[in-house]
Amino acid sequence: xxxxxxxxxxxxxxxxxxxxxxxxxxxxxxxxxxxxxxxxxxxxxxxxxxxxxxxxxxxxxxxxxxxxxxxxxxxxxxxxxxxxxxxxxxxxxxxxxxxxxxxxxxxxxxxxxxxxxxxxxxxxxxxxxxxxxxxxxxxxxxxxxxxxxxxxxxxxxxxxxxxxxxxxxxxxxxxxxxxxxxxxxxxxxxxxxxxxxxxxxxxxxxxxxxxxxxxxxxxxxxxxxxxxxxxxxxxxxxxxxxxxxxxxxxxxxxxxxxxxxxxxxxxxxxxxxxxxxxxxxxxxxxxxxxxxxxx
Amino acid sequence: xxxxxxxxxxxxxxxxxxxxxxxxxxxxxxxxxxxxxxxxxxxxxxxxxxxxxxxxxxxxxxxxxxxxxxxxxxxxxxxxxxxxxxxxxxxxxxxxxxxxxxxxxxxxxxxxxxxxxxxxxxxxxxxxxxxxxxxxxxxxxxxxxxxxxxxxxxxxxxxxxxxxxxxxxxxxxxxxxxxxxxxxxxxxxxxxxxxxxxxxxxxxxxxxxxxxxxxxxxxxxxxxxxxxxxxxxxxxxxxxxxxxxxxxxxxxxxxxxxxxxxxxxxxxxxxxxxxxxxxxxxxxxxxxxxxxxxx
DNA sequence: AAACGCAGTTGCCTTATCAGCAACAAGTAT
DNA sequence: ATACTTGTTGCTGATAAGGCAACTGCGTTT
Numbered sequence: 001x002x003x004x005x006x007x008x009x010x011x012x013x014x015x016x017x018x019x020x021x022x023x024x025x026x027x028x029x030x031x032x033x034x035x036x037x038x039x040x041x042x043x044x045x046x047x048x049x050x051x052x053x054x055x056x057x058x059x060x061x062x063x064x065x066x067x068x069x070x071x072x073x074x075x076x077x078x079x080x081x082x083x084x085x086x087x088x089x090x091x092x093x094x095x096x097x098x099x100x101x102x103x104x105x106x107x108x109x110x111x112x113x114x115x116x117x118x119x120x121x122x123x124x125x126x127x128x129x130x131x132x133x134x135x136x137x138x139x140x141x142x143x144x145x146x147x148x149x150x151x152x153x154x155x156x157x158x159x160x161x162x163x164x165x166x167x168x169x170x171x172x173x174x175x176x177x178x179x180x181x182x183x184x185x186x187x188x189x190x191x192x193x194x195x196x197x198x199x200x201x202x203x204x205x206x207x208x209x210x211x212x213x214x215x216x217x218x219x220x221x222x223x224x225x226x227x228x229x230x231x232x233x234x235x236x237x238x239x240x241x242x243x244x245x246x247x248x249x250x251x252x253x254x255x256x257x258x259x260x261x262x263x264x265x266x267x268x269x270x271x272x273x274x275x276x277x278x279x280x281x282x283x284x285x286x287x288x289x290x291x292x293x294x295x
Numbered sequence: 296x297x298x299x300x301x302x303x304x305x306x307x308x309x310x311x312x313x314x315x316x317x318x319x320x321x322x323x324x325x326x327x328x329x330x331x332x333x334x335x336x337x338x339x340x341x342x343x344x345x346x347x348x349x350x351x352x353x354x355x356x357x358x359x360x361x362x363x364x365x366x367x368x369x370x371x372x373x374x375x376x377x378x379x380x381x382x383x384x385x386x387x388x389x390x391x392x393x394x395x396x397x398x399x400x401x402x403x404x405x406x407x408x409x410x411x412x413x414x415x416x417x418x419x420x421x422x423x424x425x426x427x428x429x430x431x432x433x434x435x436x437x438x439x440x441x442x443x444x445x446x447x448x449x450x451x452x453x454x455x456x457x458x459x460x461x462x463x464x465x466x467x468x469x470x471x472x473x474x475x476x477x478x479x480x481x482x483x484x485x486x487x488x489x490x491x492x493x494x495x496x497x498x499x500x501x502x503x504x505x506x507x508x509x510x511x512x513x514x515x516x517x518x519x520x521x522x523x524x525x526x527x528x529x530x531x532x533x534x535x536x537x538x539x540x541x542x543x544x545x546x547x548x549x550x551x552x553x554x555x556x557x558x559x560x561x562x563x564x565x566x567x568x569x570x571x572x573x574x575x576x577x578x579x580x581x582x583x584x585x586x587x588x589x590x
Numbered sequence: 591a592a593a594c595g596c597a598g599t600t601g602c603c604t605t606a607t608c609a610g611c612a613a614c615a616a617g618t619a620t
Numbered sequence: 621a622t623a624c625t626t627g628t629t630g631c632t633g634a635t636a637a638g639g640c641a642a643c644t645g646c647g648t649t650t
Contacts, residue, residue, distance in 0.1 A: 010347035011607070012307040012637070017351040020372060028379050033597055042639060047599060052305035056312040057408065058372075066598075070376040072407045075414070077315060077353075078373015079430025081365040084323050112352065112367045119370070135374025306636065307608070328626055337610060342628060361627075 015041065016049050020058065020074075025135055029067040085110070087220045088119050091211060091250045095122040095222065098246040102239055104226040106246075107132045108211070109145045111153060114160050116146045116221070130204045130225040139200065141167045141181055142174050144208035145221035147194035151185040152210055152218045158185070173199045193244050198228055205231070207240045209247035214255045222247045310336065311344050315353065315369075320430055324362040380405070382515045383414050386506060386545045390417040390517065393541040397534055399521040401541075402427045403506070404440045406448065409455050411441045411516070425499045425520040434495065436462045436476055437469050439503035440516035442489035446480040447505055447513045453480070468494045488539050489516075493523055500526070502535045504542035509550045517542040 018039050022030060030038075036046040050068055053059040057073035082088050087110065095106045099122045107121040115137040123129060140146030140161050150158050161167070167176040175181045188194045196206045208223035224243045231239070313334055317325060325333075331341040345363055348354040352368030377383050382405065390401045394417045402416040410432040418424060435441030435456050445453050456462070462471040470476045483489045491501045503518035519538045526534070 009607080010307065010311070010343050012305065013311045013344065013347040014350070016305070016308045016311070017348070017353065020353075021351065023372065023375055025375055025378055028375050031597075032599095043598070044600080044640085045638065047597095048305050048637085049308060051599090052308040053312070055309070056316065058312065058315075069379060070372055072376060072405060072412060074369065074372040075376040075380075076373070076407065076412060076430055076432075077318065077365055077369040078371070078376070080318055080320055080323050081367060081370040081373070083320055083428060083430060084364060085370075110367060112371065117367060117371060133378060135371055135378060137371075304636080326626075327628095338627070339611085339629080340609060343608085346628090 015039075015045070016053060019046065019049050019053070020070075023070050024137075025133060029062075029069050031067055035068065082119070085119070087211065087254060090254045091220060091222065092120050092122070094246045094250040094253070095120060098122075098222070098224060098242060099124060102224055102242050104224050104231075104239065105130050105132065106222065106224045106243075107145075108220050108222050109138065110220050111149050111157075111218075112137065114140060114157060114164060116140060116143060116149060119220070128227050128230065130201075130206075130227065132225065139168065139170070142170050142196065142200040143223075144194045144196035144206035144225075145223045147184065147188055147196070148208045148210050148221040149218060150181075151188040151194065158182075170200050171198055171202045173197055173202075175199060193240050195240075203228055205236075207236070207243045209244040210251075211247055211254055212251045219254065220250075222250060310340070311348060314341065314344050314348070315365075318365050319432075320428060324357075324364050326362055330363065377414070380414075382506065382549060385549045386515060386517065387415050387417070389541045389545040389548070390415060393417075393517070393519060393537060394419060397519055397537050399519050399526075399534065400424050400427065401517065401519045401538075402440075403515050403517050404433065405515050406444050406452075406513075407432065409435060409452060409459060411435060411438060411444060414515070423522050423525065425496075425501075425522065427520065434463065434465070437465050437491065437495040438518075439489045439491035439501040439520075440518045442479065442483055442491070443503045443505050443516040444513060445476075446483035446489065453477075465495050466493055466497045468492055468497075470494060488535050490535070498523055500531075502531070502538045504539040505546075506542055506549055507546045514549065515545075517545060 018041075019035060022035055022038060032046050032050060033043060035041075035050075036043045039046070050059055050061070054061060054071070057071040058077075059068055059074075060071035061068050087108070091108045095108060098106045103124055103126055105122065105124040107118050109116040110119050111117070116139075118132050118134050118136045118138065121132050121134055123131060138146060140150050140157070150161065162178055167174070167178065167181065169176045175184060184194075193207055193209045196208075198205055204225060205228045206223045206225040208221045210218045211220040211222060213219050222243060224239050226236075226239065313336075314330060317330055317333060327341050327345060328338060330336075330345075331338045334341070345354055345356070349356060349366070352366040353372075354363055354369075355366035356363050382403070386403045390403060393401045398419055398421055400417065400419040402413050404411040405414050406412070411434075413427050413429050413431045413433065416427050416429055418426060433441060435445050435452070445456065457473055462469070462473065462476065464471045470479060479489075488502055488504045491503075493500055499520060500523045501518045501520040503516045505513045506515040506517060508514050517538060519534050521531075521534065
């Protein structure tokens with residue numbers, strides 16, 4: 001079948017991952033047949049893959065309905081990531097403080113490929129509030145936090161975003177014109193905060209500021225989100241200031257938290273070493289690649 | 296190699312999962328070679344598996360040290376589980392309230408195979424406190440929450456636990472005698488709460504109570520943990536009462552939260568149907584199986 | 591009731607994929 | 621400089637995976 005020369009394929013694993021990737025917050029349960037249809041694989045293949053993943057509890061299956069769901073094993077793995085990522089731990093308290101001061105929901109996102117991944121949220125106590133869930137993905141060009149990554153992250157990210165799906169239009173306000181987006185990004189670089197005025201969801205706006213490591217690289221973005229119709233210009237300005245402040249504090253806390261001399265550190269960690277030749281990279285198949293933010 | 300007749304194997308996926316399973320909170324980074332040694336696989340195999348998983352960001356690799364870590368893709372999956380599991384969402388506020396009243400750390404655990412998995416924690420504000428991290432696994436027979444599952448969950452769980460590793464002894468207080476353990480379980484069933492007096496960690500004790508669904512099945516356990524030496528009998532009794540109360544409230548909240556009529560529910564869900572023949576089950580290879588709590 | 595349809599699992603056989611080896615590439619220690 | 625590391629990659633025989641079709645449970649239809 002003349003598979004394009006891809007040195008390390010491990011196609012079976014790839015298929016298993018395609019199965020896992022089908023699960024999202026919106027669609028968190030599938031019948032075997034559904035998966036097969038959606039992924040264009042044969043029933044028997046999906047059935048056997050699911051069985052394999054089930055053995056490790058990465059997936060689970062409702063004994064009654066036979067619907068397949070994400071399992072506790074996936075949660076275990078994810079929690080390892082969350083623990084290691086100081087960011088999540090470090091940033092959460094600042095989100096809480098931010099919400100307490102502003103009254104609007106706040107969240108933190110990480111870059112995941114060429115989308116932003118929500119990794120922590122604190123909800124506003126108000127009845128009218130914007131809700132965001134941990135694990136949700138958001139586009140880069142139509143959200144405040146996304147723009148932070150586009151403006152301050154790897155330039156390749158912007159190129160990939162434009163190329164990929166083009167700049168999809170979600171609302172009337174979405175900035176779908178590359179030139180206008182670039183103009184916004186320049187401004188963001190200057191001011192240090194990014195705005196979104198109903199460009200992703202009608203009626204919902206946001207401000208975002210970067211969490212930076214000691215080298216000045218963006219590691220995450222903190223955002224406040226609010227209903228556009230009840231927040232006037234003055235309040236928005238204040239909200240921007242507060243968000244920026246929270247992000248700055250979080251940056252300091254993050255820098256301070258990185259690799260604390262490791263109390264009971266046992267395993268030797270060799271001195272830094274540049275990655276070797278590395279061949280053709282090509283991360284995440286069929287979704288094309290986006291260079292990760294350099295460190 | 297006459298692999299024992301296991302109808303659906305998907306051995307490559309299994310190997311990939313063995314790689315993932317190597318990662319824990321204690322060991323969250325590996326060199327490729329380390330993994331190969333530990334899993335008794337060849338360097339080249341691990342290298343290619345890691346490359347495959349990296350493409351989906353389930354794993355990631357430090358560009359400098361080349362150490363392999365759990366990636367953001369795993370976090371994404373895990374968060375889907377966490378969201379779907381109302382338990383985590385529902386229970387957390389009650390943990391907070393419990394800590395506020397008692398001053399001791401509290402956490403919630405789910406059953407993961409034949410261990411308990413910590414899924415939510417709230418720490419005590421005191422300087423002297425017991426700390427537990429989300430994602431940690433704890434044995435069933437030497438922890439309060441574990442005993443809840445043994446006492447109120449599927450009876451097969453107890454058998455599997457005894458068979459598996461025997462009742463490993465962690466401290467002088469560990470109940471390693473099956474008969475004594477069963478006696479404790481009987482009492483737990485009667486009283487509705489379980490105690491641990493330094494049986495897992497010397498000096499640390501805990502009380503746990505079950506979160507039950509509408510059918511009376513254990514879906515989770517809530518525990519308060521405390522330093523044994525500063526908590527006298529009177530305080531322990533109060534702590535037990537509070538923990539039980541929190542668990543009861545959480546149970547009600549959980550029952551109320553299950554499947555809210557599904558507002559925009561689109562996909563048809565067929566009527567319940569018992570799982571078919573199902574062949575030889577055998578969950579989680581090489582760790583033997585433990586029947587899941589029946590529903 | 592009996593027949594049909596649908597979803598999921600499983601045995602069999604062919605073919606494609608993977609494990610192992612060894613060479614190589616990069617970096618580190620002697 | 622030279623000898624060890626550790627990780628990646630081309631190559632080829634051995635193995636594991638895919639497709640098919642049969643079969644099992646169930647629910648629905650005539």
